[in-house]
Amino acid sequence: MGMRIALFATCLADAMFPEVAIATVTVLERLGHEVVFPRGQTCCGQMHINTGYQRQARKLVGHHVDVFEPYDAIVAPSGSCVGSVRHQHAAIARDPVLAERVAAKTWELSEFLVDVLGVVDVGASFPHRVTYHPTCHSLRMLRVGDKPLRLLRAVRGIELVELPAADQCCGFGGTFALKNADTSAAMLADKMRHIVQTDAEVVTAGDSSCLMHIGGGLSRAGTGVRTLHLAQILASTL
Amino acid sequence: MSARDEILGRIRGAVGPAPAVPPVPRDYDVSGGHITEPMELLADRLRDYAATVFTCAPADLDERLADITRGWRVAVPAQARFAVPGAVRDDPPLPYSDLDAVDAVLTGCAAACADTGTIALDAGPDQGRRALTLIPDRHVCVVHADQVVRSVPELVRRLDPHRPLTFISGPSATSDIELNRVEGVHGPRSLIVVLVDPVGSGSGRR
């Protein structure tokens, strides 16, 4: 029996990377589930929380909780947004109990596929050389571990190559990328060097924000390496 | 108001009238049960720190110590129950300059911990005052099998905190230059440990 899944598209994917949210829908529907898009959704408030705008964040969190409270399973293609929902919302929300309840049914895509749906092979096919960057919040806030890698390994035709110093931060860090632009760029340079070393055509990750930063650097440097969100690879078929 | 009263007052103001004291979970390993061969592990750990390790049977100890220290000017604690030929007793206390001039100091220990390769001194009769095991360039330390415990908690619990204690894990070392370990800075530059093991292999430098 298929589940009814509420998609939390995240503001960034909604506005800038709609193909990531579409891919998420594609994967979940291919596995036989119904996806709904609660249209009241906007943003989880992570950027405001992490930049120190608690008062405004509280409103956004409250709104997010209200919008998603009615649903049983909420899935987002973003480790950091889910990390914020799960580890920050209760501390800042006016109604922590409600926030906790929403957090408990919110999942990052790879967790949802592997832990909730029990699927590793999502029927994808992607005949390219790919390397995976485990974003910090997926890795250390959500502890997704090797779930994304297990999903990728099951993709037909993929050639997965290990990224050196993979667990090192890419230097994005939300407003850090602007406030500490030089340090951010130095971290990005090392991340790009490691990516280029792998000779991969595509670097993938579970967070559009980090990918926007990494991809922006790769594009500027003219490396020819593309970025694709994990959901986009999992949605690909021949 | 005195500084003391003011600081204590600030603390009380900061934590409030009835601060909750969280319970301390002590479910960590106290006995080091996973360590099966403590004597061997101790020897391994010490060698890892670049200490020199000898093992001998109790009956061979005197001869062993005499061998190791042959040709050296050796200081021993004032009330040591052992000595090697020609040893100088720290009685009356030797001036620092004399301690600086001896080739080695020979002592026992209070306890040793296999897991970390740590020897504890507590200034007992066969160890002497702290300066004695600090200034000479070599420290020859005798460790008996019954002094060896497995884990750090066992070691700490065996010691009397009211005595001046020194925990020694290898010769002095520094990692201050590019984080590379270099043995031998201000403390004894060599640590020679003699493990006395009634059931062990008996003799030989392993």
Added chain:
Amino acid sequence: MNPLHGIEPFPVAARKALADKQLRRNLGHATATIRDKRARVVAEVPDWEELRRAGEAIKAATMARLDEHLIELEKQVTARGGRVHWARDAAEANRIVTELVQATGAREVVKVKSMATQEIGLNEALEAAGIAAVETDLAELIVQLGHDRPSHILVPAIHRNRTEIRDIFLREMSGVDPDLTDDPRQLAMAARAHLRAKFLTAKVAVSGANFAVAETGTIAVVESEGNGRMCLTLPETLITVMGIEKVVPQWTDLEVFLQLLPRSSTGERMNPYTSTWTGVTPGDGPQEFHLVLLDNGRTSVLADEVGRSALHCIRCSACLNVCPVYERTGGHAYGSVYPGPIGAILSPQLTGIKNNASLPYASTLCGACYDVCPVRIDIPTILVHLRAQAPAPAAEAVAMAGVAWAMAGPRRFRFAEFLLRLGRLLGRRGRIRRLPPPLSAWTASRDLPVPAAQTFRQWWRSARRPQ
């Protein structure tokens, strides 16, 4: 200059540090070495997580009754022949120590590396009183001889490589062998020779403390080189300056910290030397012992329920070594004697956020620090907490308010998305290469994709999908 804050905000100081290629190489090499070592020795401890939880709880429990533990510590130290002094702030601590040294008539003191005395600027205060303070830790000596500032809490000269150290020794160390090479062993031996006479003749030593056990009055100093033992054993008078948060209730608490600290800090199973002493021992070691208990802002840290766990820090420096920001900028950019992630949460709390407003932002919140911290200090959460207290730049506040306004509901959000899509006009071949300030900080080193022609929600609606 205040040892707890710099003159420039972090991003400005960081920019200079990033431009120093040699510094980047030295730091990259050193932090990678220590990270690997730590990971290896931590992995071999089966009960590491249990130890971390115990360490965290011991510290939290201690803070809850800090007043009682300090009173007990004072009682025990006094009963064993020591004298306890209390210092509200840096100036008071410096005055106490200076007077104690003056009372002995000594013109020189030997020092064991100590963060507390760096924090209060004790060396400078002693110097002003005509007393020379000789740092005896190798890295501190390198910093002192190089007229430099420490850049790491464990390895203050981590920013220097062997060749630079050799050059400093050749320049500053009296009587040094002019043929000194940059072999680390030779450099260590040069330091040994340089300090030996000082140790054997020193009358007064000043140390910090890693731990102080309330129930027994025992002080512990954890070290490697033996300079600590020299200072704690040979002089007639010992003065120990410790932050009030260093107290632990029981002797057996050390069984936890003596496992957590060495593995986290130098990546060793145990550090070469740990000394503990209780008051004065007749015929063994200093016959006069003074313990100075230092507040200097700690009680205000304690008053912040979220921020107070910064006081749990055992100064292992593991968080510095894994921090991707520290690895690139080094310690000086933080402007405080406490750099790196712990510095970013401790310094602003000790000085008040206004004097260190940029430090809580000196992190990507990647969480590597929290993962390695042996006492489980949730540094990212405290950083975020402090950011909320930091004064916001006006332009940023306006922008963030605007975004929050737009995100308050779907209708406004759609409008914002419409504005955003106007950004398509800036794009060339699918990317934007240049934006006006403040977004130029982004496009200085990265492109930005042009927003998609259709947002996700437009796509959803056009595909007539369920809401």
